[in-house]
Amino acid sequence: MIPLKTYQHSSTFLSSISKANPLHISLQPHTLSPPFPSSFLLTLKPSLSLSSNLRRVSEFGVPLCSSEQNEQQQQQDNRGVSPQLHDLSPNGAVYQKTLQLVECSMFAALTGLVYFLSNSLAIENYFSCFFSLPIVITSMRWGVDAGRKTLVATTILLLVLSGPVKALTYLLKHGIVGYTMGTLWRLGASWNLSIFLCTIVRSLGAVGFVLISSFLIRENILALITINIHASLTFVLTASGVNSIPSMNMIYTLFGILVLLNSGCFMFLLHLLYSVFLTRMGMKSSLRLPRWLEKAI
Template sequence: MIPLKNTHPVSPFIFFSHSKTKPLRFSLQPLSPSLLSLKSPSSLSSNLIWVSKAGVSVCRTEHHEEEEKNKGVSLELHDLSPNGEVYQKTLQLVECSMFAALTGLVYFLSNSLAIENYFSCFFSLPIVISSMRWGVDAGRKTLVATTILLFVLSGPVKALTYLLKHGIVGFTMGTLWRLGASWNLSIFLSTIVRALGAVGFVLISSFLIRENILALITINIHASLTFVLAASGVNSIPSMNVIYTLFGTLVLINSGCFMFLLHLLYSVFLTRIGMKSSLRLPRWLEKAI
């Protein structure tokens, strides 16, 4: 007799044996309940065949959902309508990406064609629009994405130049306008940020070319002021503290005038595109618009 190996005494399959003296015998035994509690085929023997595998049902009924709730399983339903959270977050991400790509491309081309001075007033506008439409977090995303894009396209110098002269200024303006700050506070803080960015740009340039540009500027101011005083008949030489104070005052005045014009330009532009209700404009400008 050559019996076939039976892998499990309670297997649901039919096993048979050949014998010259005994007739053919069939055995069919029910599946043991202990076998149903096994979770993986590896716990069974290698010769046992699995026909199907339990899975999650595709069609859910109210009874199934009620059972899952009773078991503590949370059902997450996402609203994909235009007013839903998922749609709004996706739209915010797409707009921030497009603004960052547009700003990086315009800044890169303006630097390559040496026309940066003609478009410098628009480099902060995308960050302001993102902050006004989607919040401070969106403005920060646009700033970071634009800086990283310029870092890849033009290198760290151009990326730092944009960040100090335009990026942080636009983020400051967008944040203050989003929070509903007055024009006086917005212009004052933006002027300080712009002045610090200009000084930081001079220091970075000095480090890169191995020359103290700030010292050269103050020395030239000292020489010019001494010449003017001598021509006016005043026999006095100004100290370096006076020169530093004069230099800082000139930088603040220049930054203040630039930020005032930038506030005026951006207010008119945002009003024309239908965002007047989100702006807090002075009365004289509101009447003029």
């Protein structure tokens, strides 16, 4: 009786499962034996839904991991894109730029110190011919850009050490002249063109210096100069027996001619001096000298 009841209960349970489950389960009473056989467990396959859920979870997890890896890789790329290797040899660009900057700084410091001491000791007239030389040297060695750097650095240094008046004086009388000469020599201009343009620049700088000095001392120095020239010329004409008084336009013209002659003679001597210096420094091949001077050197 007990096995029969067990069989009836098991068959009732299996029939209820077969009605609820769409899977067709063939029940054969003579093959089943309690407890549930292994064939019944295989036909049910309860792991389908679990495997599908696991597949969904795994598919959802893959892009998360890949996105994190991509973000990390992008951060590494943005943080340190493979560092560029620079050529640090003496012939490399980095070494040459560093050397250029060092030479410009040293020349600017030397020029500013010499100009400051010469003004303090009142010996500026003895060293005035050398104040433009560092700018010419840097322009010839490293290019026009290096000469401009030396000019700006020297002017700023003098502005800090001596004030705006001395800085403007150096800029008008020596700095712009040296930069013009270095640029023309770097471009291979002839001596005639170089002396002519440098003479005009020097003359304009001298007139600008006179105007700045007149503004600072509240006195028209240019008018005093022209008046003295007019008085001297009138005296010379009267002493020679010429009864005529020169006009002011003639005085201004004479004043401009004198300034140009003074500046021209100074620039010619400066060209000779700088040519000798640069030749002794081994830069003769970079210079365009006249034939008579090239033969003499």
